Each structure stands twice: as C-alpha cells, then as structure tokens.
Amino acid sequence: MAVERGCWIIPDALNAVDVADFARRAEELGYSRLWVAETLGRDPFALTAHLGAVTSTLGLASGIANVYNRHPGVMKQGAYTVAEQTGGRFTLGLGVSSPVIVSKIRGIPYDKPLSFMRSYLDAMDAARYTSVPPSRPVPVVLAALGPRMLELAAERTDGAHPYNTTPQHTAFARSVMGPDPQLCVEQKVMLTTDAEQARATGASVMEFYTRAPGYRASWKRLGFDDDDIDGLSDRFVDAMVAWGDVDAIERRLAEHVDAGATQVCIQVLHPQEGVGAVDFEALAALAPGRAAAQPEGA
DSSP, rough: OOEEEEEEEEEGGGGGHHHHHHHHHHHTTTTTEEEEEEESSOOOHHHHHHHHHOOSOEEEEEEEEEEEOOOHHHHHHHHHHHHTTTTTTTEEEEEEHIIIIIIIIIIOOOOOHHHHHHHHHHHHHHHHOOOOOOOSSSEEEEEEHHHHHHHHHHSSSSOOOOSSHHHHHHHHHHHHSSSSSSSEEEEEEEEBBOHHHHHHHHHHHHHHGGOOOOHHHHHHHHHHHHHHHHHOOHHHHHHHHEEHHHHHHHHHHHHHHHTTTTTEEEEETTTTTTTSSSSHHHHHOOOOTEEEETTOOO
C-alpha cells in the first residue's frame, strides 16, 4: 500500500487569506492531503469548500468534524457537497471530540461515545441526499485511539485518523485494524535543534490536550503516567513532537511508515509561536515534492 504525506493545520489563528495561501503552498510542495481541524472556530465544510476553489489537485479532509455538533443527515450534506464541488477530493474525518468541548463548552450531553458513533454511522448511511451526488463515494475515517474505536473504524469506514500518537500507537492501530484500512496518522513536527525551545513550545501546545480523557487513556496505554502528562515531561513532549533537523524528523516519520501508516500527516509547529504561525521553511523542507521545488544546483 502506497504511503502518502499529508499536512495538518489548526486554521483558527490564521486569517482566511493566510489559510488559502497555506493550501496553495501545500499543493505546490506535493502534499497529498490537507487536514483541517474543527474545535470552536471555522466550520470545516465551508472552509474546505473554499480551499477546494483555490487549489486543483490537493486532497482535503476534516480532521475531524465533530459528530455531536451535527445531525447525521446534516453531516452527510456537508461532506457530499464539498466532495462534489471539489471533484471528489474530500475525505470526511469524523470524531467524538472530547467532553471538554462537547459538554462543558457546547452544553451537549456526552455519553457512551463508541455506541454513539456506531449509531451515528447507521443514521448517516440511512440519511437521504437528493442533490446530484459526488462522482464517487466519499471516504470516511474515524478519529480512533482505543481498540474498540479502531475496530469500528475498520469495520464500518475506510480507516482511522489517530491524533497525538506515536509510532508505537501506529503499530498497535495497524494490528487492531488489519492490513487493508487507511491509517492516516498525525505527527507534530518542529524544525529546530534547540532542545529547550522545542520542549517549551511543544509543552505549550500539548497542554491543551491533557484535559481530554480520551487522549490521557491513550497515552497511558503507551506507557506514560499522570506525572508525565500533567508535568509535560521531556519524555512525553519528545514523543508527541518530532523536533530536530530534517533528518531527525524524517526518521520519526519513517517509523510511522514502518509501523503501518498509509499516510503521515505532519502538523508543522513554529518554534516560537507553536500553532500561532506557519513555519513555511519546515513545510518546504519536509515536503514530498521538495526535490522538485529546490532550485537547480541546490
């Protein structure tokens, strides 16, 4: 199975022009797919439809669209609309998010996420769609970390999109899902050899996720304890954020490939600003099309 390199972005800190510029640059550099986050900012369907209009070949994906935010029929409408408008370039990444966002912030009941997702997929399959459909089926992947959600991803969808994980988790996910489903893993990267800076910025990014019980459970399965997670230990941050020179980061990405990933989606962190700015130097240095993008004699 061919391994692709995608990229992943939290677009909320960028204005619309900058997000579009990022998408165009990712396409020029040869990235196969751009994944956009949904938290409390832009709607992922409106955004990916816009990005589809300013690109021509780049795959687009929601990473992820929150199932608690939308009726299954509405989710299907959004996915089918973007897929049709972009000539089949859209992948629907679905996830249950976390109780922090769903319950505490949105005020939506959050209970039994696995059974909720299973019923949601049933309802989405059954939902009517009366417009001209996309030219081919819309790929669907689940944000899956634990064994049961990974099993559901393999059973009912095209695969999984794990986030905040390690090559060890990639191997685990592949062993659970079997050889065929897509396994599109996110990996945070930071192009800097300054260990103090990398760990400080990495810790500031990771702190947000430590409140989510799903991530904590996954990290504990990988051997981290509460002290590592709450204290944002160097061991924990180094596992979540691949930093160093290009060769060091490439070695981490290769570990995911060796463990069974079909696509490695890099989230480029700025050494000083984290997700608040785009490090285009790193995006170019790690791009699959970088050899073609380099000037002659470079």
